[in-house]
Amino acid sequence: MVRRSVSRYNPEWLNKKLVIGGSMILVVVLIGLVGPLFWNTDLAYVGSSPRSLPPIWALKGNIAHPLGTENMGRDMLAQLIVGTPSSLKVGLIAASIGLGVGLVLGSLAGYMGGKVDNIIRTLADSATTIPSLAVLVVIAAHVRMQDTTVMALILALFAWPHPTRIVRAQVLTLRERGYVRMAILSGANAFEVMFIEMLPNMLPWLAASYTGGISGAILGATGLEVLGLGPARVPSLGLIINQATGASALMRGLYWWWMPPILILMIIFTGFFLITMGLDEIANPRLRGVKA
Amino acid sequence: MIHRINETPKILEVKDLSVHYFTSRGAVIAANSVNFYLRQGEIMGLVGESGCGKTTVAMAILQMVQSPGKITHGEIWVDGEELNSLSERELRQLRWRKLALVPQGAMNSLNPVLKIKEQMGDAILAHERQLGRATLKQRILQLLDDVGLPARVYEMFPHELSGGMKQRVCIAMAIALNPPVIIADEPTSALDVVVQRVVAQTLLDVKKRLGVSMLMIGHDMGLQAQMVDRVAVMYAGNLVEVGPVEAIFEEPLHPYTQLLIESIPSIDERKPLKVTEGLTHDLRNPPPGCIFQFRCPYVTDECRAGRPPLEEIAPDHFVACFKVKSARLA
Numbered sequence: 001m002v003r004r005s006v007s008r009y010n011p012e013w014l015n016k017k018l019v020i021g022g023s024m025i026l027v028v029v030l031i032g033l034v035g036p037l038f039w040n041t042d043l044a045y046v047g048s049s050p051r052s053l054p055p056i057w058a059l060k061g062n063i064a065h066p067l068g069t070e071n072m073g074r075d076m077l078a079q080l081i082v083g084t085p086s087s088l089k090v091g092l093i094a095a096s097i098g099l100g101v102g103l104v105l106g107s108l109a110g111y112m113g114g115k116v117d118n119i120i121r122t123l124a125d126s127a128t129t130i131p132s133l134a135v136l137v138v139i140a141a142h143v144r145m146q147d148t149t150v151m152a153l154i155l156a157l158f159a160w161p162h163p164t165r166i167v168r169a170q171v172l173t174l175r176e177r178g179y180v181r182m183a184i185l186s187g188a189n190a191f192e193v194m195f196i197e198m199l200p201n202m203l204p205w206l207a208a209s210y211t212g213g214i215s216g217a218i219l220g221a222t223g224l225e226v227l228g229l230g231p232a233r234v235p236s237l238g239l240i241i242n243q244a245t246g247a248s249a250l251m252r253g254l255y256w257w258w259m260p261p262i263l264i265l266m267i268i269f270t271g272f273f274l275i276t277m278g279l280d281e282i283a284n285p286r287l288r289g290v291k292a
Numbered sequence: 293m294i295h296r297i298n299e300t301p302k303i304l305e306v307k308d309l310s311v312h313y314f315t316s317r318g319a320v321i322a323a324n325s326v327n328f329y330l331r332q333g334e335i336m337g338l339v340g341e342s343g344c345g346k347t348t349v350a351m352a353i354l355q356m357v358q359s360p361g362k363i364t365h366g367e368i369w370v371d372g373e374e375l376n377s378l379s380e381r382e383l384r385q386l387r388w389r390k391l392a393l394v395p396q397g398a399m400n401s402l403n404p405v406l407k408i409k410e411q412m413g414d415a416i417l418a419h420e421r422q423l424g425r426a427t428l429k430q431r432i433l434q435l436l437d438d439v440g441l442p443a444r445v446y447e448m449f450p451h452e453l454s455g456g457m458k459q460r461v462c463i464a465m466a467i468a469l470n471p472p473v474i475i476a477d478e479p480t481s482a483l484d485v486v487v488q489r490v491v492a493q494t495l496l497d498v499k500k501r502l503g504v505s506m507l508m509i510g511h512d513m514g515l516q517a518q519m520v521d522r523v524a525v526m527y528a529g530n531l532v533e534v535g536p537v538e539a540i541f542e543e544p545l546h547p548y549t550q551l552l553i554e555s556i557p558s559i560d561e562r563k564p565l566k567v568t569e570g571l572t573h574d575l576r577n578p579p580p581g582c583i584f585q586f587r588c589p590y591v592t593d594e595c596r597a598g599r600p601p602l603e604e605i606a607p608d609h610f611v612a613c614f615k616v617k618s619a620r621l622a
Contacts, residue, residue: 178402
C-alpha cells in the first residue's frame with residue numbers, strides 16, 4: 001500500500017480555513033526562522049540596549065529598537081525573535097509525544113478490548129482528573145529547567161490521556177463498521193485495517209486533538225513561565241509577560257512590553273484553531289459540500 | 293416429479309455446522325447442525341424470518357462470526373478446502389479469492405473517506421501485491437463495466453453514489469478476484485423495487501458470465517422464486533427444507549415452508565394475511581422435539597418427543613418433518 005502516499009495532490013488542500021490558519025502559523029514560525037538573519041539576537045539579553053525605550057511610532061521612538069526596549073535594557077524585537085520559536089517548540093514536542101502515546105494506547109485499547117482496554121481506560125480516565133497545572137507547578141518548582149525541552153517533556157505527562165480517549169472511542173466505533181469488516185474479509189491485515197481503513201476516518205479527530213494539544217501545551221508552558229517557573233535564562237513569550245508584570249508594565253503604560261507576546265500567542269491559538277477546522281473539512285468529504 | 297441425479301460437483305459444502313452465541317444467560321443456538329451444499333454454477337437461496345440464523349450461517353462460512361458467537365461444531369468445505377481448520381493467515385489469503393461476500397446494506401460497506409478506485413484496488417492488491425498500476429486501473433474499470441457502472445465512478449467517493457450504485461460497487465468488489473463462490477447477504481434489502489431489479493439482474497448477469505455459484509440470503513420470497521435454483525428454508529437455527537425452487541413453490545412440504553409461501557401477497561386475490569399461531573421458542577433452550585412444534589398446525593406427540601432429521605425424500609430435496617415422511621411412505 002506504499003503506492004497511496006501523500007504525493008497525491010488534491011485541490012482540496014487549498015481549503016480557505018486551512019490556508020489562512022496555516023499562513024498565521026507560518027508567519028509566527030518565520031519570526032523565529034528568518035528573524036535571526038536580520039536582527040541581532042544578542043539584544044535579547046539584559047543591558048544590551050537603552051532602558052524603557054518606546055516603539056518606533058511613539059514620540060521618542062528609535063530606529064535602532066523598532067519595538068522598543070524594556071526595563072532591564074532588553075530589545076523587544078530580539079526577545080520576540082528568540083522567544084516565539086521556543087514557545088512553539090514546547091507545544092510541538094509535548095503534543096507530538098502525547099498524540100503518539102495516545103495513538104498507540106488508544107488503538108490497543110480499542111482493538112484488543114477486554115483487560116487491556118480496562119487498564120488503559122482507567123489510567124487515561126484517572127489522568128484526566130488530575131489538575132495538571134497544580135502538578136506542573138510542583139514538578140517545575142523541583143526540576144531545574146535549563147531549556148525548554150525539559151519543560152516540554154513535563155508537559156507531555158499530561159498530553160496523552162485526551163488523544164488516548166479519542167482514539168479508543170473512534171477505534172471502538174470504526175471496528176464495527178461494515179467497511180472495516182469488508183476489509184478484513186478481503187484480506188487486509190491488522191496494520192492495513194488500522195492505518196488505511198480506520199486512520200483516515202479518525203483524521204478530523206486526531207487533527208483536532210493534535211492542534212488542541214499544541215495549543216494546550218503552549219498555554220501550559222506560558223502559564224508556568226508567567227508564574228516564573230519556566231527556564232529563566234532563555235527568553236520566551238511567557239517569561240516576557242512574567243517580567244512585564246513583575247515590573248508593573250501595565251500600570252506604567254509600557255504597553256509595548258506586555259502586548260506583543262500576548263498578540264503572538266493569540267495568533268498561534270487562532271491559527272491552530274483554523275487549521276483544525278480546515279483539516280476537518282478535508283479529511284471528511286461529507287462536510288465539504290458540492291465541488292465547484 | 294422428474295427423478296434425475298444431479299452430477300454437478302459440489303463447490304461449497306456445509307456439514308453439521310453449529311454456531312452458538314454465548315451470553316450471560318445461556319448460549320443462544322443460532323445455527324444447529326446445518327447441512328447443505330452448493331453445486332457449481334447454481335444459485336441457492338437461504339430463506340427464513342428475521343433472526344433465524346441466515347446471516348449467522350453466512351458469517352460462519354466466511355469465518356467471521358463475531359464474539360460472543362462461536363462455531364461450536366462442523367466443517368465448511370470450499371473448493372476442496374476445509375475452512376474451520378485454517379489459521380487466520382491462511383484464511384486471509386483464501387477468503388476473497390475463493391469466497392466473496394456481497395454484504396447486507398451496501399451503504400455501510402464502503403469506507404466514506406476512500407475513493408471507489410482505492411477500495412477496489414486495496415481488495416485486489418491484498419491478494420496480488422505485484423500488480424502494476426496501469427493493469428490495476430484497467431482491471432477496476434473492467435469490473436465497473438461488468439456491473440454496469442460508468443467509468444466516472446472510478447474517481448468517486450461513496451457518498452456521491454446512489455444506494456443501487458453502491459450495491460453494484462460491492463458486487464464488483466466481490467467478483468474482483470473471480471471467486472468460485474459468492475455469498476450475497478440480502479443484496480437487495482433497503483433498495484426500492486426498481487433498483488432491486490437492477491441489482492438482481494446484475495447478480496444474474498455476473499453469475500452467467502463468470503459461472504460463479506451463489507448463496508443468496510433473503511426473506512423476499514418473490515425475488516428468491518425469480519432468481520435461485522434451489523431454496524433452503526431455515527427456522528430457528530435449523531434447516532427444515534431444502535429443495536429445487538419449482539418443487540418448493542409448487543408443493544411446499546414442510547409446514548413452515550407452506551406458511552412462508554402462503555405469506556407471499558398476491559395481486560389477483562385479496563386474501564387475509566396468514567397469522568401464525570404461537571411464537572418462536574426461546575433460542576437459548578430449544579424444545580426436545582421438532583423445532584417448529586409450537587407453531588405447527590399438524591403437531592403430534594411424535595413431534596414433541598423427537599427431532600425429525602433432514603432426510604432426502606426426492607433427489608436434491610430434503611425435508612425435516614415426520615408427517616411428510618410418513619405420508620411419503622404410505
